[in-house]
Amino acid sequence: MSDIPLERRRNFCIIAHIDHGKSTLADRLIEMTGALSNREMRDQVLDAMDLERERGITIKAHSVRLLYRARDGLDYEFNLIDTPGHVDFHYEVSRSLKACEGAVLLVDASQGVQAQTLANVYMALDQNLEILPVLNKIDLPNSDVPRVSRQVEQIIGLPKESILTISAKTGEGVGEILEAVLHSFPSPSGDEGGQLQALIFDSWFNTYQGVVVLVRVFNGVIRVGQKIRLMGTNKDFEVLNLGAFTPKPVNFPVLSAGEVGFVIAGIKDVRDAQIGDTLTDAINPCKNPLEGYRKAKPMVFSGIYPVQANQYELLKEALEKLSLNDSAFHFEPETSAALGFGFRCGFLGLLHMEIVQERLEREYGTAVICTSPTVVYRVYLTNGEMVEIDNPSQMPPEGTIEKIEEPHVAVMIHLPSDYVGVVIRLCEQRRGIQKKIDYVTTDRVVIHYDIPFPEIMFDFYDKLKSISKGYASLDYTFLDFTSSNIVKLNVLINGDPVDALSFLVHRDQAYYRGRELVARLREIIPRQQYEVALQAAIGSRVVARETVKALRKDVIAKCYGGDITRKRKLLEKQKEGKKKMKQIGRVEVPQEAFLAVLKID
Numbered sequence: 254m255s256d257i258p259l260e261r262r263r264n265f266c267i268i269a270h271i272d273h274g275k276s277t278l279a280d281r282l283i284e285m286t287g288a289l290s291n292r293e294m295r296d297q298v299l300d301a302m303d304l305e306r307e308r309g310i311t312i313k314a315h316s317v318r319l320l321y322r323a324r325d326g327l328d329y330e331f332n333l334i335d336t337p338g339h340v341d342f343h344y345e346v347s348r349s350l351k352a353c354e355g356a357v358l359l360v361d362a363s364q365g366v367q368a369q370t371l372a373n374v375y376m377a378l379d380q381n382l383e384i385l386p387v388l389n390k391i392d393l394p395n396s397d398v399p400r401v402s403r404q405v406e407q408i409i410g411l412p413k414e415s416i417l418t419i420s421a422k423t424g425e426g427v428g429e430i431l432e433a434v435l436h437s438f439p440s441p442s443g444d445e446g447g448q449l450q451a452l453i454f455d456s457w458f459n460t461y462q463g464v465v466v467l468v469r470v471f472n473g474v475i476r477v478g479q480k481i482r483l484m485g486t487n488k489d490f491e492v493l494n495l496g497a498f499t500p501k502p503v504n505f506p507v508l509s510a511g512e513v514g515f516v517i518a519g520i521k522d523v524r525d526a527q528i529g530d531t532l533t534d535a536i537n538p539c540k541n542p543l544e545g546y547r548k549a550k551p552m553v554f555s556g557i558y559p560v561q562a563n564q565y566e567l568l569k570e571a572l573e574k575l576s577l578n579d580s581a582f583h584f585e586p587e588t589s590a591a592l593g594f595g596f597r598c599g600f601l602g603l604l605h606m607e608i609v610q611e612r613l614e615r616e617y618g619t620a621v622i623c624t625s626p627t628v629v630y631r632v633y634l635t636n637g638e639m640v641e642i643d644n645p646s647q648m649p650p651e652g653t654i655e656k657i658e659e660p661h662v663a664v665m666i667h668l669p670s671d672y673v674g675v676v677i678r679l680c681e682q683r684r685g686i687q688k689k690i691d692y693v694t695t696d697r698v699v700i701h702y703d704i705p706f707p708e709i710m711f712d713f714y715d716k717l718k719s720i721s722k723g724y725a726s727l728d729y730t731f732l733d734f735t736s737s738n739i740v741k742l743n744v745l746i747n748g749d750p751v752d753a754l755s756f757l758v759h760r761d762q763a764y765y766r767g768r769e770l771v772a773r774l775r776e777i778i779p780r781q782q783y784e785v786a787l788q789a790a791i792g793s794r795v796v797a798r799e800t801v802k803a804l805r806k807d808v809i810a811k812c813y814g815g816d817i818t819r820k821r822k823l824l825e826k827q828k829e830g831k832k833k834m835k836q837i838g839r840v841e842v843p844q845e846a847f848l849a850v851l852k853i854d
Contacts, residue, residue, distance in 0.1 A: 259510065265354065265357060268356050269358065270360075273361040275359055278357075317333050332353075334349040348454040355384070355385065358370070358374060359421075363397065366401070372728040372730075388405075391418050392420040392423050408699075417429050443472050445474055447510070449532070449537075449539065450470075450542075451533070452532075462493075466517075466526045466532070473509075475495060484530060485530035493518055495516055523576070553603060554598065555600065556592070558593065571613055572596060572613070582598065599643070600626075627644065629641050630642050632648070633654070633656045648757070658735055661734070666727055668724055671696075707757070740791050744787070744788070745788040745789075745790060748786065786800055
């Protein structure tokens with residue numbers, strides 16, 4: 254428990270579109286409040302993972318407690334939470350907002366208001382947070398402060414007079430943010446004498462201490478030695494340690510109402526400390542848990558298999574360790590006829606899937622094969638049952654299916670007006686239904702579409718960036734399941750189905766997707782001593798076929814003359830040998846073949 258009274262505390266987060274400078278601003282705030290010395294400072298100080306530093310993205314939300322001596326001579330306590338900007342890590346932003354009273358909205362002065370800027374503002378307004386608009390990167394030669402200020406006023410509705418202009422890189426104007434936080438954001442409310450209510454907004458596993466839980470205390474106090482209860486799992490634990498990150502961990506005997514800090518209570522399994530759960534006193538528990546938090550749901554599913562079968566246990570151990578530090582990642586064992594034993598994994602999106610795959614290979618040294626990602630489909634059977642499938646191999650027989658529903662998402666695309674035509678064409682190609690087009694300024698447009706989630710999952714974002722020369726930005730939210738004509742497209746190699754290459758697709762696109770996939774596979778599958786037939790089929794009907802030509806040894810090269818029957822005899826013998834080889838031969842499917850599914854237009 255700090256000596257600073259409740260009215261001199263401020264809990265706030267930084268929200269922005271990806272790459273608008275959130276982590277750089279957090280660095281400057283840490284530097285200006287003297288939380289770290291110049292010797293200890295480094296770029297992206299709150300980004301703990303090497304992957305976050307290399308890619309320049311924030312993957313996990315991080316909290317830090319700062320002490321600030323204001324111009325009025327009083328000391329204030331700031332609890333700052335740095336949030337990710339990518340749409341895949343939407344859930345990290347939502348739980349960070351729940352622990353705050355205010356949000357610093359950061360907008361790049363050269364790029365202007367983007368899709369995630371708007372999405373994050375709407376989330377903050379839903380939580381009734383105060384918003385402080387800040388224009389960053391004013392030191393860049395192409396920054397346009399008057400234009401972006403007009404955008405913030407017209408699109409978001411915040412007055413131009415309240416906008417601060419800064420350069421997080423050089424530190425220009427950052428001091429004004431610290432003062433503005435004092436006057437713009439309210440102090441946290443809460444009753445220190447009430448029943449304990451604390452929101453868990455993050456948790457991770459520490460090898461020596463067990464699960465470390467980050468909490469925002471809304472009412473009551475937490476003390477070392479106190480018995481606490483996690484209301485979601487109804488399990489009791491004893492508090493062993495309390496504290497806050499400054500950004501180095503500092504221990505405190507008590508955390509009281511309005512404070513943000515960490516709790517260590519000997520929790521062995523991170524699944525016991527669910528994100529969004531309420532922590533309360535075990536002896537005198539509160540009646541109702543805190544409301545308004547949604548659990549993260551996986552949106553994309555993929556199979557992960559070891560390259561070598563003997564590495565299965567190693568992969569299992571790596572996935573278990575990874576899931577301890579990433580509560581949004583789920584996995585369960587599965588088997589494939591083509592790839593053997595592996596795991597079915599759930600992710601928040603394609604970037605999340607890429608990050609997990611890269612962490613497995615880097616941090617745990619396991620070489621893996623990832624199958625084509627899919628989403629959850631709802632299959633209604635003729636007997637009245639409904640089953641949810643996230644794997645094409647789970648698809649029931651065609652005769653037992655009444656209808657199939659696929660998930661739809663509401664897509665918001667923010668772009669300059671010059672590219673409206675090409676973006677609308679792209680959305681129409683992906684079976685999108687136009688909802689509305691808003692001309693928010695003379696040169697900025699927001700397009701709203703309902704699009705089936707499988708259609709935006711593969712290369713939609715890349716295509717959008719390509720056709721708009723990088724100016725368009727995308728945000729999406731899950732809507733509902735809608736009935737659709739979905740079929741399972743099987744890939745057969747020499748008549749044998751390869752379940753890991755099969756995928757679910759709309760019937761209208763099955764022929765084109767199948768034709769392009771087998772054409773790609775023909776280039777990737779290595780040539781054998783015999784012809785290899787590659788087929789794409791819906792049920793028993795083949796919709797596309799390609800052939801990998803046989804490697805042919807010239808068996809008549811030694812015949813320099815003589816009767817033609819001698820040559821024919823050798824050719825017939827070769828033909829019989831190839832036929833026998835084809836019956837017993839097995840084609841190895843390389844890793845590139847599974848990636849080919851992702852690259853189909």
